[in-house]
Amino acid sequence: MPKQKKAQNTGRLGERWFPQQLPANWIFQPPREDIGIDGVVVICEDSPSNGLEFRVQIKSSEEWKIHKESILLRVRKDNLNYWLVGFNPTLIVLYDTSKNIGWCSWVNQLIAEDISVLKGESKTILLRVPVDQRLDASIWNIISRQLYALHQRIAKRIIVTGMALPVIETTHRLMQSLHLIDICAHNWPEDLKDFNEKMDINDLNTRNNLDKCNDLVDAEITAHKEIAQALFELDRKLNEAGIPSTGAKNAAQKYCDVCAKFIKDFHKYIEHSGSGFQTQVDVKAMFGYRNQAVREVTQIVGNLSSLSLSIVHENKVFLEK
Numbered sequence: 001m002p003k004q005k006k007a008q009n010t011g012r013l014g015e016r017w018f019p020q021q022l023p024a025n026w027i028f029q030p031p032r033e034d035i036g037i038d039g040v041v042v043i044c045e046d047s048p049s050n051g052l053e054f055r056v057q058i059k060s061s062e063e064w065k066i067h068k069e070s071i072l073l074r075v076r077k078d079n080l081n082y083w084l085v086g087f088n089p090t091l092i093v094l095y096d097t098s099k100n101i102g103w104c105s106w107v108n109q110l111i112a113e114d115i116s117v118l119k120g121e122s123k124t125i126l127l128r129v130p131v132d133q134r135l136d137a138s139i140w141n142i143i144s145r146q147l148y149a150l151h152q153r154i155a156k157r158i159i160v161t162g163m164a165l166p167v168i169e170t171t172h173r174l175m176q177s178l179h180l181i182d183i184c185a186h187n188w189p190e191d192l193k194d195f196n197e198k199m200d201i202n203d204l205n206t207r208n209n210l211d212k213c214n215d216l217v218d219a220e221i222t223a224h225k226e227i228a229q230a231l232f233e234l235d236r237k238l239n240e241a242g243i244p245s246t247g248a249k250n251a252a253q254k255y256c257d258v259c260a261k262f263i264k265d266f267h268k269y270i271e272h273s274g275s276g277f278q279t280q281v282d283v284k285a286m287f288g289y290r291n292q293a294v295r296e297v298t299q300i301v302g303n304l305s306s307l308s309l310s311i312v313h314e315n316k317v318f319l320e321k
Contacts, residue, residue: 014060014095017102023140028056032292036082037090048313049144052151052306055090057083057107064096070128071103077125081118083107087247087303089150091143094129102135106146154243155310161241164311166234170248171304173230177223178297184220185290189213217281221269224259227297228252228270251300258293262286 015038019028027042038058043049064071071094083090084107092110095102110127111118118125133139158164231252238248260266262285269279 010060010062010097011058013097014058014093014102017095017100018056018058018093018135021102021135021137026140036079040088041091043144043147045144047144047148049148051302052147053088053303054143054147055083055086055088056093057090058093058095060095060097062096062098064094066131069132070130073127073129074124075127077118077123080107080111080125080127084111084118085247085250087251087300087307089147092127092129093135103129103131104133104135104139104143105129106150151307151310152313155307155313157243158238158307158311161243163238163241163243164308166237167304167311168308170230170234171301171308174227174297174301174304177226177230178294178301180223181220181290181294184216184223188216217283217286220286221263221279221281224255224263224266224293225270228256228259228266231255231300232270247303251296255293255296255300258289258296261289 018038022028022041023045025044027044029040029042031037031039036057037055039056041054041056043052043054059073073092073094083092090107091104092107093102093104107127110129111125133142158167231248235248235252256267256270262282263269264280264282266279269277
């Protein structure tokens with residue numbers, strides 16, 4: 001077994017410590033792959049925040065040095081940018097292994113006073129994490145209320161800019177595509193589920209030899225294309241309305257990366273409209289990655305649904321005034 005570096009061992013202490021601090025009903029989901037965060041927390045409680053999610057980035061040290069009531073943490077700018085984009089905000093957690101205590105802050109709040117640091121040429125940024133927010137049993141009600149308030153602010157901006165309908169329409173488009181993928185998966189002929197070749201869906205011989213399933217392949221890759229296009233389109237509309245960094249583009253790019261593992265030139269494919277684009281589908285790989293693709297979309301639908309509920313709530317409050 002390879003030797004572990006001291007920093008790796010220290011980091012794992014924090015990764016094990018944090019989930020144990022969560023309320024019993026809250027769910028901690030470790031990432032399925034290395035995507036730049038340490039996990040996602042789903043709030044499960046009898047409150048308006050029920051079902052909302054936030055991302056977590058955990059940093060551990062044997063002893064954090066406190067300077068003027070803050071811990072100075074230097075991070076890479078590309079990591080910080082990743083923590084700031086997405087449907088869900090990122091909570092940064094600092095764990096002191098020697099004292100067995102921790103602190104936490106929302107990343108967006110840490111740079112709110114000076115967002116210009118994101119535009120500089122430096123590859124790293126110094127964050128000042130205040131130590132007045134200890135991570136203990138009393139913090140979770142505060143985190144829950146803060147997360148709910150953040151969603152309401154986003155919902156209010158969407159209402160003011162007239163973007164409520166595109167959000168709901170995108171949710172509907174994603175659900176339609178998920179339904180089509182499910183139909184294709186359950187109607188694939190049993191005797192062809194072990195097919196292990198690369199299939200050019202525009203090749204006449206291939207279509208003649210696999211006439212049992214070519215329509216299903218066409219339908220499924222079209223559904224994947226529709227999902228990516230819907231998310232990119234939503235991101236474009238929100239940016240034009242002055243609501244950047246909602247996570248639609250980030251989610252679309254991540255989804256494209258999954259689909260590119262079984263659909264050749266998928267990134268070019270989604271930019272092409274009409275017929276005539278030549279692509280190939282690795283059918284066996286499509287079977288293998290289908291569940292991962294579906295999980296990605298269901299998570300996006302959940303986030304958009306939560307946002308839609310916040311929009312409805314804010315609109316109701318506005319109408320009652």
